[in-house]
Amino acid sequence: MRMTLPIFLQNLANGILLGGLYALIAIGYSMVYGILRLINFAHGDVFMMGTYFAFYGVTLFLLPWWLAFVVAIIGAGILGFLIDRIAYKPLRNAPRISSLITAIGMSIFLESLAVVIFGGIPKSFAPPRIYPKFFSKMLQIGSVRVQILTFFILGITALLIIFLIWFVYKTKIGMAMRAISTDIATTALMGVNVDLVIGITFAIGSALAGAGGILWAMKYPNVNPYMGFMPGLKAFIAAVIGGIGSIQGAMLGGFLLGMIEIMLVAFLPRFAGYRDIFAFIILIIILMYKPSGILGAKLEEKV
Amino acid sequence: MRKMTFLVFTLIVLLSIVSIAAETIKIAAVLPLTGAVAAYGQQGKQGILLANEMFPEVLGKKIEVVFIDTKSEKAETANAVARAIDYEKVNAIIGELISGNSLAGSAVADKKKIPMVTPASTNPLVTQGKKYMFRVCFIDPFQGEIAAKFAYENLGARNVVIFTDIEQDYCVGLANFFKKTFTALGGTIYEEYYRTGDQDFSAQLTDALSRNPDILYVPGYYTEIALIARQARQFGFYGPILAGDGAEAQQLIEIGGDAVNDVYYTTHYHPDAAQTEIASVFIEKFQEKYGERPSAMSALNFDAYLIIYDAIKRAGSDDPEAIAQALRETKEFKGVTGVIKMGPDGNPIKSVVINKVENGEFKFVTVVNP
Numbered sequence: 001m002r003m004t005l006p007i008f009l010q011n012l013a014n015g016i017l018l019g020g021l022y023a024l025i026a027i028g029y030s031m032v033y034g035i036l037r038l039i040n041f042a043h044g045d046v047f048m049m050g051t052y053f054a055f056y057g058v059t060l061f062l063l064p065w066w067l068a069f070v071v072a073i074i075g076a077g078i079l080g081f082l083i084d085r086i087a088y089k090p091l092r093n094a095p096r097i098s099s100l101i102t103a104i105g106m107s108i109f110l111e112s113l114a115v116v117i118f119g120g121i122p123k124s125f126a127p128p129r130i131y132p133k134f135f136s137k138m139l140q141i142g143s144v145r146v147q148i149l150t151f152f153i154l155g156i157t158a159l160l161i162i163f164l165i166w167f168v169y170k171t172k173i174g175m176a177m178r179a180i181s182t183d184i185a186t187t188a189l190m191g192v193n194v195d196l197v198i199g200i201t202f203a204i205g206s207a208l209a210g211a212g213g214i215l216w217a218m219k220y221p222n223v224n225p226y227m228g229f230m231p232g233l234k235a236f237i238a239a240v241i242g243g244i245g246s247i248q249g250a251m252l253g254g255f256l257l258g259m260i261e262i263m264l265v266a267f268l269p270r271f272a273g274y275r276d277i278f279a280f281i282i283l284i285i286i287l288m289y290k291p292s293g294i295l296g297a298k299l300e301e302k303v
Numbered sequence: 304m305r306k307m308t309f310l311v312f313t314l315i316v317l318l319s320i321v322s323i324a325a326e327t328i329k330i331a332a333v334l335p336l337t338g339a340v341a342a343y344g345q346q347g348k349q350g351i352l353l354a355n356e357m358f359p360e361v362l363g364k365k366i367e368v369v370f371i372d373t374k375s376e377k378a379e380t381a382n383a384v385a386r387a388i389d390y391e392k393v394n395a396i397i398g399e400l401i402s403g404n405s406l407a408g409s410a411v412a413d414k415k416k417i418p419m420v421t422p423a424s425t426n427p428l429v430t431q432g433k434k435y436m437f438r439v440c441f442i443d444p445f446q447g448e449i450a451a452k453f454a455y456e457n458l459g460a461r462n463v464v465i466f467t468d469i470e471q472d473y474c475v476g477l478a479n480f481f482k483k484t485f486t487a488l489g490g491t492i493y494e495e496y497y498r499t500g501d502q503d504f505s506a507q508l509t510d511a512l513s514r515n516p517d518i519l520y521v522p523g524y525y526t527e528i529a530l531i532a533r534q535a536r537q538f539g540f541y542g543p544i545l546a547g548d549g550a551e552a553q554q555l556i557e558i559g560g561d562a563v564n565d566v567y568y569t570t571h572y573h574p575d576a577a578q579t580e581i582a583s584v585f586i587e588k589f590q591e592k593y594g595e596r597p598s599a600m601s602a603l604n605f606d607a608y609l610i611i612y613d614a615i616k617r618a619g620s621d622d623p624e625a626i627a628q629a630l631r632e633t634k635e636f637k638g639v640t641g642v643i644k645m646g647p648d649g650n651p652i653k654s655v656v657i658n659k660v661e662n663g664e665f666k667f668v669t670v671v672n673p
Binding site: 010017108122138216225230261262271272273 | 497498592
């Protein structure tokens with residue numbers, strides 16, 4: 001290991017980029033958990049599906065890249081809504097473990113479906129075929145090299161968080177979401193269409209997963225049916241670190257996890273191959289000593 | 304419900320009786336058809352299907368190939384081999400393609416005494432001490448030595464950073480053999496590590512490039528090589544990247560794009576350097592059937608099928624024990640990837656081909672004979 005200031009700054013930039021991606025996926029995870037107390041293991045697979053939608057939007061339906069991306073994000077949202085309707089809604093009053101098992105089943109189902117429909121061979125999400133080369137260009141800031149895409153990832157994540165906080169705290173549906181997270185039965189008695197609100201939550205969370213998937217593939221252009229598995233788990237860890245159920249917490253957790261992973265490899269290159277293991281060790285430690293996460297305890301309402 | 308179970312059970316029993324009664328010889332192809340190295344499995348399947356089409360019968364019996372997917376995973380490979388032997392009752396097995404998986408699968412096949420031929424697993428441990436495990440490719444001590452000499456003499460490298468995939472026995476082995484020869488020649492080595500499935504190499508590359516290497520040696524598999532190449536170029540490294548036979552797949556170029564130009568790799572074969580008669584027939588038929596030039600992986604799988612076919616013919620029997628004995632005695636087998644003489648431990652002695660990526664195509668550079 002050799003650590004000079006330029007190298008440290010470079011790693012800081014690397015960590016922010018990875019963290020931004022984790023944060024984006026973790027927010028969707030956290031929203032669904034906040035409202036239903038359901039760990040939606042299919043989240044990573046919606047992430048994968050969204051990426052495939054974008055890929056085929058460009059290559060098969062020949063849409064302009066930006067339109068294909070928007071369509072794919074909406075597609076991921078609809079998929080999330082359908083997953084809730086088909087798999088989770090019938091189990092709304094069942095013990096929580098049943099929903100959890102269903103979520104795992106849904107995850108395996110989506111992965112296998114992708115293998116059957118899209119094939120097991122990875123697809124390339126690389127410029128200039130999918131999107132303009134501009135995004136993969138590098139900017140030199142002092143001694144640090146940063147991909148232009150990084151700024152988009154950070155910008156999009158920030159915008160989405162502002163939008164979501166506004167949505168959850170200032171709109172009627174947001175109010176209904178917060179109510180459901182406290183008590184589903186009573187909320188239903190107040191005349192709120194609980195299933196619709198939960199469906200919308202899934203749709204928003206899944207659209208975020210789709211957006212995360214596309215940005216992920218722009219950075220790491222390897223699209224395959226199992227691509228959502230690890231990012232999905234990492235997003236879960238990020239959500240737990242930040243305090244699962246909290247939007248701000250998920251963002252914080254995402255950045256922290258990205259930074260920890262990069263710095264771990266930077267300072268202990270010998271253990272670079274084990275970075276996933278360290279992420280899970282962090283998960284175990286958080287669950288043992290502070291299961292509510294960093295921001296979880298402070299917030300009374302969770303969405 | 305009980306009736307249903309009974310019916311299904313009877314059906315299975317009936318089916319297995321029928322399959323035993325029929326006059327076929329069964330060969331299982333245990334391949335990574337999905338997962339991290341799915342491209343290899345698909346290329347391999349193409350080679351085996353073509354071989355089966357060209358040589359469908361032996362000893363008056365039809366050869367039936369059963370394809371079983373391993374999802375590119377070790378545990379799945381062991382399961383697949385057990386299923387091939389216990390349930391499908393095959394006479395011989397082709398597979399797996401990558402060394403870690405073949406290690407897991409060969410342990411099962413060896414215990415059950417069914418001959419297994421891996422087309423492409425080059426790690427020496429795969430066949431070591433096993434009586435029923437064979438291969439049609441060279442082994443990594445040789446491949447690593449050739450790679451190190453090529454790096455030192457042809458690429459003029461003195462300072463190399465190796466990227467090792469700690470999950471792959473193949474990669475760990477090859478990295479070590481490279482290191483041994485390269486340091487003996489007088490070069491210096493620095494090492495970075497990663498795991499199959501990793502997507503982000505920014506931290507490793509930041510560290511690696513601060514050492515100003517002449518070349519990077521990445522003896523892993525194509526997806527990670529492509530991602531490392533892409534990110535290395537983004538961080539401003541434009542020197543050659545050297546890899547092993549794990550690099551060759553169209554996905555390397557698709558995922559890597561311009562970044563994989565100047566990726567050199569040691570491998571088994573290139574259509575432009577075909578040496579045997581069967582090789583030209585194979586290239587022609589392959590192009591006819593699939594409309595593309597065959598990769599080394601397709602060629603090796605073709606050879607694996609053919610060497611089993613040849614062994615059954617020489618043994619005059621489809622008994623697994625007899626096939627294994629005939630495989631051990633292989634002397635002058637002319638395959639697509641060269642002439643094979645089975646050495647000790649079921650390892651053939653063969654030449655190494657060096658190719659490179661140039662403007663999105665695999666180009667032949669040179670061939671090194673043992």
